[in-house]
Amino acid sequence: MRTIWLFLAILGTVVPYYFFLPFLMNQGLDLSLMMDLLFANSVSRFFAVDLIISSIAFLLWSYGDSKKNNVTGWCFVLVANLTVGLSLALPLYFFKRHSAEK
Numbered sequence: 001m002r003t004i005w006l007f008l009a010i011l012g013t014v015v016p017y018y019f020f021l022p023f024l025m026n027q028g029l030d031l032s033l034m035m036d037l038l039f040a041n042s043v044s045r046f047f048a049v050d051l052i053i054s055s056i057a058f059l060l061w062s063y064g065d066s067k068k069n070n071v072t073g074w075c076f077v078l079v080a081n082l083t084v085g086l087s088l089a090l091p092l093y094f095f096k097r098h099s100a101e102k
Contacts, residue, residue, distance in 0.1 A: 005095035009080075012087030055086045062093045071100045 027033055039045050066074040073096060081089035
């Protein structure tokens with residue numbers, strides 16, 4: 001399972017940035033424009049809010065779970081969630097948790 005979690009973590013970094021890098025190259029790190037586009041219509045707002053709530057729930061759960069199961073380096077999961085997103089943070093945490101079980 002560790003290999004699967006690692007593969008999904010890599011995929012969860014590469015695929016989102018494949019779509020985000022063209023924006024960065026064309027617009028730079030224009031946070032105002034990024035927020036305008038993220039919440040541009042009801043469908044994009046739906047996905048954005050869903051992802052934000054899911055990320056908060058995951059971070060709260062994984063923090064508590066990391067303490068209970070002695071999973072070290074939870075701060076990397078937090079950084080992964082803030083810099084890439086849940087698509088990296090979730091499989092990264094499962095990779096770390098699976099490693100801690102051994």
